Amino acid sequence: MNINRHLILFITLLGLTACSTVQPPPIQQDVSAAAVQAQQQRLQQLTHWQLRGQMALFDLVQAERHGMHIEWYATPTHLNMRFYHPLRGTLARLEQTPAGAYLIAEDGNEYQAQTVDDLLWEYFRLALPITQINAIISGREQPGMFNKSYQLQTFNDQQLALLAAFTMPATGQLWQGQLSQYKLVQDVFLPHQIELSSSSWRLKLQVSKWQF
Helix, strand or coil, rough: CHHHHHHHHCCCCCCCCCCCEECCCCCCCCHHHHHHHHHHHHHHHCCCCCEEEEEEEEECCCCCCEEEEEEEEEECCCCEEEEEEEECCEEEEEEEEEEEEEEECCCEEEEECCHHHHHHHHCCCCCCCCCHHHCCCCCCCCCCEEEEEEEEEEEEEEEEEEEEEEEEECCCCEEEEECCCEEECCCCEEECCCEECCEEEEEEEEEEEEEC
């Protein structure tokens, strides 16, 4: 099932230019609410962003691994993802708009649903939380998260708590998340390695470039 394989690749997500790497501090759970709020307020200002990177998706049930490059664009109302291979070109495009979700596969077939999560489940039986990943990828906290832990950083004499790990339910599964390799990009700390794991799937995303 080549189309399924290409679509599974689709979520295999995510170096940097003009940014500085920070040494990872110890991960801790006991942090001040002010430090958490300070970082979250910075992230809330990133209403329009895009990134490039690589992604790997592990099917833990079938013991398979898939990988690809990705370009990801997001605004408050739109989500656009292009999955590609350096030699083969575009493998798939996935888009979410107020009117619905659309996927164009490598063979030209088009798929539609109300949301990207619905689309992937309805046509490919992939229970992957793309909507949540789109929100979490920058380090933003989401309703339903628990067991949260943080890295503490200081910038301009202000202490910031960077989300480092969490657990949350999504798409009928319990997901464990880890965010690391935080780098300062235009005065905002952003993660460059994101990993999400459930009992059936594991996603690893490596960001090479953030842009606002």
